[in-house]
């Protein structure tokens with residue numbers, strides 16, 4: 001693969017309700033900031049990808065509605081819905097196919113819509129939608145399948161919430177920095193068993209942007225380029241009942257391909273820090289299993305043994321992850337940005353020492369139907 | 381944020397998108413729904429290559445990427461593979477919380493069947509057997525099965 005790098009990033013603080021900014025305001029801010037971060041102007045960018053979703057935005061052809069705000073006039077705009085990691089993947093492909101620089105912008109306002117009704121809409125309208133299943137209840141089914149299969153206790157997954165809300169205290173963009181205990185998680189309100197309130201992400205508003213460029217532009221940018229070493233995505237079956245929800249096969253496949261591209265042989269040795277998309281606490285250990293950091297069923301032991309905490313061998317979600325802010329369409333892009341900040345050494349109080357190779361993972365579809373895995377590094 | 385904005389409630393606009401759709405259930409889905417409605421029967425389809433029996437019936441096997449032509453009668457009872465008891469409500473749900481969603485491995489099928497359980501929530505466990513309770517008035521939707529009940 002030709003070389004391409006992340007050369008500019010921007011996020012705004014994630015909040016329960018951004019009452020002073022509409023979609024376009026948020027997008028305009030992160031576009032300008034990402035350009036400043038890269039040391040580029042809008043004229044250096046020749047391709048735009050928006051991460052918009054008609055159902056979430058409440059308008060059709062939603063990508064076009066933020067085109068003006070991200071410098072899309074006179075350029076080529078594509079929209080890739082999802083969590084932002086897939087949009088960034090497409091942005092990378094545009095660069096690899098000859099564009100000079102792509103800006104990928106994502107925006108989301110959970111405060112303006114209804115997450116349950118909107119995510120009910122991702123299920124089959126004939127066989128499943130009338131059952132009222134949504135992102136939360138389907139995740140709870142997956143949690144139950146996973147935890148039953150391996151005998152994982154609710155206290156085990158609660159540790160993830162404790163760790164990530166704690167990490168969020170070091171992240172100025174996080175919505176819910178909190179000092180909590182396993183007991184607090186256990187005592188929180190039941191949402192969909194085994195998930196309780198503190199096992200679930202908050203509703204969030206926010207936006208983020210990433211600029212990806214080829215070698216020529218990267219050499220001219222203000223900041224140290226963060227090179228894309230490997231990236232892949234993979235999808236599995238649509239109907240929940242057709243899948244083994246306790247075995248994230250699509251993630252395993254995406255990771256295998258991304259590792260092969262990046263020359264990663266032993267992920268836990270070769271990767272310094274990971275940002276994974278865990279809007280529900282059980283997802284972090286399950287995804288870490290799919291990413292090959294441990295054997296199937298052993299995901300929770302990574303946290304118990306201190307491997308994934310700050311200061312551990314492989315800190316996971318120094319940012320606080322999606323449990324601490326989940327602007328859905330932005331949440332995967334935020335993982336990629338956080339991973340890039342780690343590689344640059346610009347992650348402030350949440351910086352992992354000497355991080356050079358970082359992993360970012362995102363997903364789309366119920367219970368992680370499709371996963372996207374990025375390996376990025378300061379080393380070309 | 382501009383300081384004065386903190387102390388006021390900004391102007392908002394209520395909206396609702398209610399778009400009518402008429403979903404074509406499909407040749408295979410139509411036969412499945414008609415069997416629920418007219419005969420209280422659950423039908424699946426079997427892949428001639430990997431032998432997987434799918435329920436609800438599907439026209440093609442995504443794993444083998446071939447059409448399926450063999451119809452199979454699936455039992456109206458089976459085993460709970462995974463469940464969640466839901467404690468929050470929204471207007472699309474077919475029952476008032478608490479109720480449960482379950483993936484049920486119906487006898488004769490190789491995949492889980494998603495539906496709801498409304499009673500005996502305190503006794504639900506994976507591995508327990510459940511049976512479909514059909515509605516008296518059936519219209520050809522997945523809710524012609526009212527719910528599954530513990531046996």
Ligand SMILES: [Zn+2]
Pocket residue numbers: 427428429430431432441442443444445
């Ligand atoms: Zn097959």
